[in-house]
Amino acid sequence: MRSESARAAATVLVVEDEVALSDVVQAYLVKAGYATGSARSGPEAVEVARALSPDVIILDLGLPGLDGLEVMRRIRAFSDCYVLITTARSEEVDRLVGLSVGADDYLTKPFSVRELVARVQAVLRRPRGEPGTAPSGTVRAFGELEIDTAAQEVRLAGQPVPLTPTERGLLMTLARRPGQVFSRHQLMEAVWGDTWIGDDHLVDVHIANLRRKLDETAGSARYVTTVRGIGYRMGKG
Numbered sequence: 001m002r003s004e005s006a007r008a009a010a011t012v013l014v015v016e017d018e019v020a021l022s023d024v025v026q027a028y029l030v031k032a033g034y035a036t037g038s039a040r041s042g043p044e045a046v047e048v049a050r051a052l053s054p055d056v057i058i059l060d061l062g063l064p065g066l067d068g069l070e071v072m073r074r075i076r077a078f079s080d081c082y083v084l085i086t087t088a089r090s091e092e093v094d095r096l097v098g099l100s101v102g103a104d105d106y107l108t109k110p111f112s113v114r115e116l117v118a119r120v121q122a123v124l125r126r127p128r129g130e131p132g133t134a135p136s137g138t139v140r141a142f143g144e145l146e147i148d149t150a151a152q153e154v155r156l157a158g159q160p161v162p163l164t165p166t167e168r169g170l171l172m173t174l175a176r177r178p179g180q181v182f183s184r185h186q187l188m189e190a191v192w193g194d195t196w197i198g199d200d201h202l203v204d205v206h207i208a209n210l211r212r213k214l215d216e217t218a219g220s221a222r223y224v225t226t227v228r229g230i231g232y233r234m235g236k237g
């Protein structure tokens with residue numbers, strides 16, 4: 001199902017099996033100027049995401065057919081769209097597991113629909129480059145890692161590295177100022193936006209995901225170095 005707004009700037013897929021909640025969320029999104037799509041089950045979510053190519057997915061973890069985490073794993077195989085998870089499970093492990101498979105943000109139920117729309121607006125304000133549009137002089141090399149900050153492309157040993165928008169944003173921020181130490185708060189302002197309010201532990205989770213994709217660990221960092229008590233920097237310590 002899809003509804004359109006004449007001034008829609010982006011498309012948001014709402015994956016929620018509670019029909020009343022889905023309808024309310026979509027109504028607020030349309031009022032805010034977005035086109036919307038909906039899905040009620042896990043398998044339907046994967047199918048609609050593939051067909052609709054949304055800019056943002058609001059994904060409930062408790063879905064029939066496939067749970068939200070498996071849905072996200074499958075969607076990440078073909079899309080790097082922003083994913084905001086919603087869940088009635090408030091345990092920290094649920095949040096961290098959701099983020100570890102590629103979510104950009106989360107809200108626990110019950111949540112304010114206005115806040116949810118604000119989160120959508122916040123992620124869509126993050127800069128996203130278009131491949132092939134980079135001017136010269138924007139590629140930075142760190143050993144086998146090449147980062148094109150204008151085209152938003154990352155290659156490791158000549159092979160593209162599939163990053164989520166949040167992972168890419170963190171890496172680009174660090175790469176633009178090699179050697180500079182960024183606090184978690186500074187990284188959150190740069191990637192999430194200065195109006196975002198949330199736990200700065202999110203930075204650690206996404207950095208851990210990023211390191212895994214760059215084939216490194218915190219104990220043997222070749223590219224992203226932890227500066228204890230402060231934050232992170234690009235390059236070895």
